[in-house]
Amino acid sequence: DTAVSQTPKYLVTQMGNDKSIKCEQNLGHDTMYWYKQDSKKFLKIMFSYNNKELIINETVPNRFSPKSPDKAHLNLHINSLELGDSAVYFCASSHRTGEDGYTFGSGTRLTVV
Amino acid sequence: GQNIDQPTEMTATEGAIVQINCTYQTSGFNGLFWYQQHAGEAPTFLSYNVLDGLEEKGRFSSFLSRSKGYSYLLLKELQMKDSASYLCAFPYSSASKIIFGSGTRLSIRP
Numbered sequence: 001d002t003a004v005s006q007t008p009k010y011l012v013t014q015m016g017n018d019k020s021i022k023c024e025q026n027l028g029h030d031t032m033y034w035y036k037q038d039s040k041k042f043l044k045i046m047f048s049y050n051n052k053e054l055i056i057n058e059t060v061p062n063r064f065s066p067k068s069p070d071k072a073h074l075n076l077h078i079n080s081l082e083l084g085d086s087a088v089y090f091c092a093s094s095h096r097t098g099e100d101g102y103t104f105g106s107g108t109r110l111t112v113v
Numbered sequence: 114g115q116n117i118d119q120p121t122e123m124t125a126t127e128g129a130i131v132q133i134n135c136t137y138q139t140s141g142f143n144g145l146f147w148y149q150q151h152a153g154e155a156p157t158f159l160s161y162n163v164l165d166g167l168e169e170k171g172r173f174s175s176f177l178s179r180s181k182g183y184s185y186l187l188l189k190e191l192q193m194k195d196s197a198s199y200l201c202a203f204p205y206s207s208a209s210k211i212i213f214g215s216g217t218r219l220s221i222r223p
Contacts, residue, residue, distance in 0.1 A: 041198065043156070043213040056210050090155060101146055101158030102211065 003027070006091045006105035013081055014113055021076045021108045023091030031055075032074040033092045033102065034066060043090070049074050050096060081112045115139045117214035119201050124220045125191055133186045133217045135201030146202040146211065147175050147186045156200060159186070188219075196221045 006023040013019050025032065034046040048056035052068045063079045074091060088109050092102040116138040125131040137145065144163040148156040162168055162177035162184065174187040186199055198216035205212050 040215065042215050043200065045210055045212075048210060058210075101148070101161055102156075103158070104155035106155050 004091055004093050004103050004105040006089075006108055008108060009106060010109050010111075012111045012113065015081055015083060017081050018077070018079045019081060019110070020078070021089055021091075021110075023074050023076070023105055025072055025091075025093040025103070027093055027103060029093035029103070030071050030096050031094050032068065032071070033094075034074065034076050035090045035092060035104075037088045037090060037107070039087070047074075047076075078110075081110075083112050086110055086112045115203075115205055115212050117201055117203070117212065119199075119214045119217045121215070122218045122220070124222060125188075127191055127193060127221055127223050129191050130187065130189050131191060131219065133188075133199050133201075133219065135184045135186070135214060137182050137184070137201065137203055137214075139182075139203055139205065139212075141205070142179060143204040145175075145177055145184050146200075146204075147173075147184075148200040148202060148213075150198045150200060150216065152197070159199075191221050193221050193223070195219065 004025045031050045033048045035043050037043045045058050046060045047066045049068045051071050065077045068074045088107045090107045091105040094102045119135045146161050147159040149159050150156040160175040162175050167176045172189045177184045198218045200216045201214040202211045
C-alpha cells in the first residue's frame with residue numbers, strides 16, 4: 001500500500017522521559033512535515049523537510065528534534081517530555097508544489113502523565 | 114498576518130445540502146485547501162482551489178473568491194458518513210507550510 005505510516009499509534013509516558021516517533025512514506029514525495037493537533041483540534045505545523053533538509057521550524061522548543069535520514073523518512077525525537085506535549089502528532093508528505101495536498105499519517109496520540 | 118475563520122459547529126440532515134464557509138486573510142495567496150477529518154483519524158485532502166469559481170467533485174464542491182478572501186465547501190446528498198470536521202487551509206509563502214483553520218465539526222442527523 002502506498003501511504004504515510006507512523007509508529008507508534010499510541011504512546012503513554014511519564015514526564016521527563018525521552019521518546020521517538022517514526023514516519024515513513026512510500027509515495028515518492030520530496031517534502032515531509034510534522035504537525036501537532038492539540039485538544040482543541042488545532043493543527044499546527046512544527047517542521048518541514050525537503051529532500052532531507054530542514055526548511056521550516058516553527059519556534060518549536062528545542063526539546064523536539066526532527067531527523068531525516070533520507071527523503072522517505074522523518075522521525076521526531078522529544079526530550080524531557082512535559083504534560084503540555086500531550087497531543088496527537090501527525091506526519092505528512094507532499095510533492096514540493098503541494099498542489100495535490102498533503103497525505104497524512106494516521107497520527108500518534110502522545111499522553112504524558 | 115495570516116488568519117482563517119470558519120464556524121465551529123454545524124448540523125444538517127441526511128440527504129440535504131450544507132455549505133461550510135471559510136474566510137481568510139493572508140499577505141500572499143497560493144491557493145486554498147479543504148480537508149476532511151473524521152474523529153480519531155488523519156485529515157484527508159478534499160480540494161485545492163487556485164482560481165476563482167466553483168469546482169465540483171462528485172457530491173463535494175468548493176468555491177473560491179480571492180478578492181473577498183472567501184471560500185465555501187458545498188456538500189450535497191448528505192450521508193451519515195459525512196459527519197466529520199472540515200478544515201479550511203492555505204499554503205503560507207509556499208506549499209511547504211500549510212496553515213489550517215480550527216475546523217468546522219459537521220453533524221448529520223437522520
